[in-house]
Every structure is written in structure tokens, then in C-alpha cells.
Amino acid sequence: MTGPQDFPEHDLDEELPRRRRKGVYVLPNLFTLAALFGGFYAIVMAMNGRFEQSAIGVFCAMVLDSLDGRVARMTNTQSTFGEQMDSLSDMVSFGAAPALIVYEWALKGMGKLGWLAAFIYCACAALRLARFNTNLGVVDKRFFQGLPSPAAAAVVMGIIWVMDDAGFKDIDAQQSWLIWTAFTLTLLAGLTMVTNLPFYSFKEFSLKRTVPFVVTVAIALAIALVMVHPPIVLFGIFCIYAGSGYGVYVWKKMKGRRASLIAMSTDAPEEEGLHR
Numbered sequence: 156m157t158g159p160q161d162f163p164e165h166d167l168d169e170e171l172p173r174r175r176r177k178g179v180y181v182l183p184n185l186f187t188l189a190a191l192f193g194g195f196y197a198i199v200m201a202m203n204g205r206f207e208q209s210a211i212g213v214f215c216a217m218v219l220d221s222l223d224g225r226v227a228r229m230t231n232t233q234s235t236f237g238e239q240m241d242s243l244s245d246m247v248s249f250g251a252a253p254a255l256i257v258y259e260w261a262l263k264g265m266g267k268l269g270w271l272a273a274f275i276y277c278a279c280a281a282l283r284l285a286r287f288n289t290n291l292g293v294v295d296k297r298f299f300q301g302l303p304s305p306a307a308a309a310v311v312m313g314i315i316w317v318m319d320d321a322g323f324k325d326i327d328a329q330q331s332w333l334i335w336t337a338f339t340l341t342l343l344a345g346l347t348m349v350t351n352l353p354f355y356s357f358k359e360f361s362l363k364r365t366v367p368f369v370v371t372v373a374i375a376l377a378i379a380l381v382m383v384h385p386p387i388v389l390f391g392i393f394c395i396y397a398g399s400g401y402g403v404y405v406w407k408k409m410k411g412r413r414a415s416l417i418a419m420s421t422d423a424p425e426e427e428g429l430h431r
Contacts, residue, residue: 194248250280313390
């Protein structure tokens with residue numbers, strides 16, 4: 156008979172399979188962390204009364220947020236960790252940051268109404284992100300269900316950037332029209348995030364596909380247009396996008412088509428495209 160003493164300890168260790176340590180992909184998560192920094196930077200700037208820099212921080216976070224997923228897909232570095240990290244970054248940059256900044260900019264003079272509006276926006280952003288994560292398998296990939304949180308943040312931060320650029324840096328009770336405008340936009344942007352309105356996702360646009368030459372010219376013209384006056388142009392673009400969901404909903408209703416983006420079955424003809 157043999158006992159444990161007959162087998163050297165190092166031989167037993169060699170026979171046991173070694174567990175591979177799980178790591179994280181650096182490249183896509185660098186973009187996500189940079190987007191998170193943009194939201195954090197925006198909050199810090201608002202605390203110091205520098206609202207133009209706050210708006211720029213959130214818009215930079217939007218650009219970085221749009222890149223991290225594409226980079227992950229192009230480099231085949233998708234991961235569950237990256238998805239969760241992206242959602243947490245979005246909550247800070249497009250949920251908490253705009254709510255706190257608009258409150259500091261205009262809503263704090265309204266008392267309870269002001270912080271309630273800011274909280275409603277923040278809560279709607281959280282609900283929007285949670286619903287997006289749980290409905291990935293049943294929502295039409297061509298559209299977002301509800302206004303995306305980056306676009307909602309762009310509407311809220313856009314009005315701040317435009318007004319700050321126009322000289323409205325210190326909002327007081329005498330500018331009640333501006334306070335109520337910020338209040339209304341904050342509520343509308345927040346509540347639109349949790350509706351079922353369809354917003355085009357642009358996911359069918361691929362950087363790997365060839366496009367006609369005129370598309371390149373159009374992109375160059377769009378960049379030039381934004382550079383003419385970034386606050387007004389960007390605010391106008393995202394206001395149009397925020398209104399597009401209502402337009403698509405009305406158009407589908409007028410055509411007698413289903414306006415819902417949620418699939419109820421996998422073989423219904425009217426749900427073609429919801430399972431791509």
C-alpha cells in the first residue's frame with residue numbers, strides 16, 4: 156500500500172489543472188474610463204461655476220462612449236465586464252452629471268421643484284439603462300426604445316452651453332423664463348428616456364463597409380457646420396433627434412403599423428427585423 160507520503164508534493168501540484176486568471180481588455184475599457192472622466196470633469200467644473208467646460212466634458216464623454224463599443228467589436232474584445240463598465244459610466248456621465256449640473260445652473264433657486272426635476276431626470280436615466288440591458292434580445296436593433304441617455308444629456312447640457320455662451324452665466328429669480336425652460340427640458344428629456352418611442356440607432360452604419368463618395372463629402376460638410384458654432388448647432392441637432400421619436404411614432408400610427416419595438420414572437424411578419 157502507498158500513502159500520501161509516497162507522492163512528492165510537487166507532483167500532486169503538477170497534476171492539478173491550473174485555473175486561468177480572468178483579466179479585462181485594456182483598449183475598449185480605456186475609452187469607457189475616459190468617458191467616465193468626462194462626466195466627472197463636468198461635475199467638478201459645474202461646482203466651480205464653469206458651465207461651458209461642463210458641457211464640453213459631457214459632449215466629449217458622448218464621443219468616447221460611442222467609440223468604446225465599436226472598438227471592442229472591431230478588435231474582438233467584447234466582454235461582460237466591459238458591458239457593465241459601460242453602463243456604470245453612462246449612469247455617471249449621462250445620468251447623474253447632467254442632473255447635478257442643471258440643478259446647480261438653474262434649478263436650485265426653485266427649491267423642492269428644482270431638485271425633484273433633477274432627480275426625476277437621474278432616475279429615468281437609471282431606469283432607461285436598466286431596461287436597455289434587459290431588453291437587448293427582444294428590441295428591434297434598428298431603433299432604441301426611448302431616448303438614449305447620451306442624447307438626453309445632450310439636450311440638457313446643450314441649453315446650458317447655448318445660454319452660457321449667450322452670457323447667461325449667473326441665473327437668478329429675475330430670469331424666471333430661463334429657469335422654467337431648463338425645468339421643462341429636464342423633465343421632458345428624462346421622461347422621454349423611459350417611453351417606448353422609437354429612436355433610430357444608426358447601428359446599421361458600419362465603418363467596414365464602402366460608401367459612395369458623396370457620403371464622405373456630407374460628413375465633411377457636417378463637421379464644418381458644427382465648427383461654425385458648436386453650442387447652437389449641437390443643441391439643434393439633438394433637439395431634432397429628440398423630437399424624431401415622436402415623429403416616427405405618429406407616422407407609424409398613421410400608417411396603421413405597430414409602433415412597439417418589443418417582439419412578442421419570432422415568426423410574426425409585422426415583427427420582421429426585431430430579431431436581427
